[in-house]
Amino acid sequence: MSTLPVIAAFDGSDDSLRALDWALDAARRRGAPLRVVHVRQYAVRVPAGVEVARLPEPEDDPVLARARAHVAGRDGGLVVEYLGPEGAPAAVLPELGAEAQLLVLGSRGRGGFARLLLGSNGLAAARDAECPVVVVPRPGREVDDAPPQEPGPRVVVGLNVDGPDDAALTFAFQEAALRDARLQVIAAYPWPVQLWAGPAGELLPTGIDQDAVESETRTLAEGFLAPHRRRHPDVRAEPYVAPGDAAANLVANSLDTELVVVGRHRRRLLAPARMMGSVTHAVLLHAASPVAVVPPAPPEE
Numbered sequence: 001m002s003t004l005p006v007i008a009a010f011d012g013s014d015d016s017l018r019a020l021d022w023a024l025d026a027a028r029r030r031g032a033p034l035r036v037v038h039v040r041q042y043a044v045r046v047p048a049g050v051e052v053a054r055l056p057e058p059e060d061d062p063v064l065a066r067a068r069a070h071v072a073g074r075d076g077g078l079v080v081e082y083l084g085p086e087g088a089p090a091a092v093l094p095e096l097g098a099e100a101q102l103l104v105l106g107s108r109g110r111g112g113f114a115r116l117l118l119g120s121n122g123l124a125a126a127r128d129a130e131c132p133v134v135v136v137p138r139p140g141r142e143v144d145d146a147p148p149q150e151p152g153p154r155v156v157v158g159l160n161v162d163g164p165d166d167a168a169l170t171f172a173f174q175e176a177a178l179r180d181a182r183l184q185v186i187a188a189y190p191w192p193v194q195l196w197a198g199p200a201g202e203l204l205p206t207g208i209d210q211d212a213v214e215s216e217t218r219t220l221a222e223g224f225l226a227p228h229r230r231r232h233p234d235v236r237a238e239p240y241v242a243p244g245d246a247a248a249n250l251v252a253n254s255l256d257t258e259l260v261v262v263g264r265h266r267r268r269l270l271a272p273a274r275m276m277g278s279v280t281h282a283v284l285l286h287a288a289s290p291v292a293v294v295p296p297a298p299p300e301e
Contacts, residue, residue: 015106090124097129153181165263191243247282
C-alpha cells in the first residue's frame with residue numbers, strides 16, 4: 001500500500017516558500033513523498049474577441065521551476081513530484097486533500113489584499129479539505145500575554161472538555177511523537193461566570209467556586225488524555241487549565257511552538273456545509289506558529 005503524500009501548495013510567493021520548507025520537513029519526518037502543487041488559473045472573465053495565451057505545461061511552468069530550484073539538494077532522497085493542475089485554487093486544493101495525509105499552505109499567496117492575515121485559499125482549504133491542513137504564518141506575529149515556557153520543542157492542542165475532538169488529539173499526539181516534543185493541552189474554562197439576573201438587567205455573579213470549576217476541568221482533561229497517553233507513552237502530555245477564552249489561550253501559548261493543533265466542526269443536520277468554528281478561525285488569524293486544522297473523524301456506520 002502506497003504512502004499518501006504531503007502536499008505543499010505553491011504559487012512562487014515568499015509565503016508559499018515558507019510552506020514548502022515546512023512541508024519538506026513534514027514529509028521527511030513521515031517518510032512520505034512530497035507533492036508540490038501550483039494551481040494555474042486564468043482570469044475569471046475575458047472580454048469577447050480577446051485571445052488568451054495558453055498556460056505553460058507543468059514541466060515548463062516557471063513557478064514550479066522555482067520550487068524545483070528551492071528543493072534541489074534539500075530533499076534528502078525523498079520522492080518529490082510537481083503538479084500544475086488548472087482551476088481555482090480555493091476549489092482544487094481542498095479536492096487534492098482527499099489523496100494526501102497533509103496539505104500545507106502559506107497564510108497568504110500572491111492574490112488578495114496586503115493586510116489580510118489569512119488568504120481565501122487557506123481559509124477554503126482549512127474548511128473543506130478531507131485531510132489535516134497546516135497554515136504557515138508570516139514571521140513576526142506578535143502575541144500578547146505569552147506565558148513563560150520551559151525550553152525545548154512543544155506542540156499545542158486545544159481541548160474542549162464539554163465536547164472533546166478525538167481526531168485533533170490523535171493528530172497532536174502523533175505530531176508530538178514525530179517531533180520528540182512536549183504536548184501542551186490547552187483546556188480553557190469560561191470565567192467569570194455571570195448571568196443577566198439583576199432587576200436592571202445587570203450581570204450578577206453566580207456564586208460558583210472557581211477552584212471547583214478548574215479542578216473539574218482538569219479531571220475531565222486527564223480522563224480524555226488517558227487513552228492517548230497509553231498509545232504514546234513516550235509523549236509528555238500536560239494539561240494547561242486556565243480561565244478565559246479558548247482562542248485567546250491558544251494564541252497566547254502559540255509563541256515559539258512547533259505547531260498549534262485545532263479541530264474543525266463536524267457537519268450538523270440543519271447546517272450541512274462544512275464549518276471551522278470561531279475558535280479555529282481566530283487561531284488561524286492570530287497564532288504566531290503554524291496551525292494544523294484537523295477534520296473530524298468520519299462518523300461510524
